[in-house]
Amino acid sequence: MSLFQHALVIGKFYPPHAGHHFLIRSAADAAERVTVVVMAADSETIPLDDRVRWIREVWRGDSQVRVVGTVDNIPVDYQDPEIWDGHVALMREALRPGESIDAVFSSEEYGYELARRFDAAPVVLDVDRATFPVSGTEVRADPAAHWADLEPAVRAGLARRVIVLGAESTGTTTLSLDLARALRARGGVHALTGWVAEYGRELTASKLAVARGVAATAGDPMPTVDQLEWDGRDFALVRKRQAEAEERAARAGGPVLVCDTDLLATAVWEERYCGRTAPETWAAVATQARRELYVLTSHEGVAFEDDGLRDGEHLREWMSGRFREVLGASGQRWIEVRGSREERVEAVLRALFQGLGEELLQGFVEAPPTNP
Known part of the structure; x- marks a missing residue:
């Protein structure tokens, strides 16, 4: 039999980490029902909807755990009764009509006052972070150092994605693989x-x-790659499979993810093969996870190698130009690389780690190796 009827867990969950889930798990083990209220300010860099979705994913198998979100732009001042009233009012609005709380689970000292305001039992645990030595402040300061404390969905949301794209036979796959190896070598x-x-x-x-x-x-001659026919159904499949593969890798990987193409590149390839890009493709591009850096591989000085799956040597200059146009209009950060394999990798690492000093990635700032 549960000790409590209805437990409340509140926080910013900015972002959710192992310590937060310990708190929710403790509440779920002690109460028949648990409401988790995610409270986010508009000024914060991780959207409220993402935080709610990430927590719900972890607890989707526990029907007694309900996760809701509310925008809370009220300042924090534990000495001001009116400010307390404002925060508590938002929490009560997040509850279902008529719901009461008989336990408040918290890992902060303010949990005692919060429980008093709900006329509930205060369950305050792991204030000193001895059980789970992690905090949201620490994760925001250095996500890489606390990567193991994050669930797969959060990792995918925070991972900085580097996309390599370019015309046929310009070294996109070679560069993306070299770049992934250089990062792993760190x-x-x-x-x-x-x-x-x-x-x-x-x-x-x-x-x-x-x-x-x-x-x-049929006893017909063997077709070549330039005889294949492409249509919107093919590119719908590419959109689906490419996005799925990227999400899987982001969930399983480290703080940086390297992709040999993405949906923005797919939009250009669709234009090349179908004469136009479907609105559905551009819509999918608009909903992609944040890109840290696009890398365009120049065709200049790179010999065309026909591996049996290529047919666009005559279009390489057009495609390079089209990629430049699309990237320039995208508002994304991008560079174009030339030179040897080593020079290309060094150029990408230099651009990548110069940019990883903002928002949630201060801990990634480090000098790139001389010989990746």
């Missing part, structure tokens, strides 16, 4: 650096194999 949490392959290339190989299987059955 050790620590960067050893988890993930890499996402280009699904369009996989689909090309599959379509060609299918076409040749059909031709062999």
Whole structure:
């Protein structure tokens, strides 16, 4: 039998971490129902909806745990009764009509006063962070140092994504793989650096194999890659598979994720093969997770190598120009790289770690290695 009927857990969850889930778990083990109220200010960099979604994902299998969010722009002053009243009023609004609270679970000293205001039992645990030595302030200051304290969805939300794109046979795959290896070589949490392959290339190989299987059955000549037909259904599949692969890798990987193409690149490839980009593709681009850096591989000085899945040597200059146009209009940070493999990697690392000093990534600032 549960000790309490209805427990309340409140916080910013900015971002949610292992200590927060310990608090929720303790409440769920002691009460028949738990309401978790996520309180976020408009000035904070992680959206309220993301925090609510991340916590709900962890507790989706526990029907007694309800997670709700509320915007709280009231300043914090534990000595001001009116400010206390304002915060508590927002918490009460987040509850269902007529609900009462008989326990308040907290890991802060203010939990005693909060419980008094709800006429509930104060359950204050791990104030000294002895059980879970982590806090939201520490995570925001250095996410990499506390990566293990974050659930997969939070990791995916905080991971800084580097996207390598370019025309055919300009070294995008080579550079993206080299970059992932260079980051892993740094050790620590960067050893988890993930890499996402280009699904369009996989689909090309599959379509060609299918076409040749059909031709062999009919006794027709074997088709080549330039004879494949592409339509909106193919690119809908590319959008789906590419986004799924990126999300999986972001959840399993480290603080930086390297992708060999993404949906913005897919939009240009769709224009190249179909003559236009579908509105659905641009809509998907608009909902992608934040990009830290786009890297365009120049075709200049790079010989075209036909590996059996390429047919666009004559379009490389156009595609490079089109990528520049799309990137320039995107508002995203991007660079174009030339030179040897080593020079390209060094250029990306230099740009990447110069940019990772803002918002949630102060702890990533470090000098890139001389020889990645």
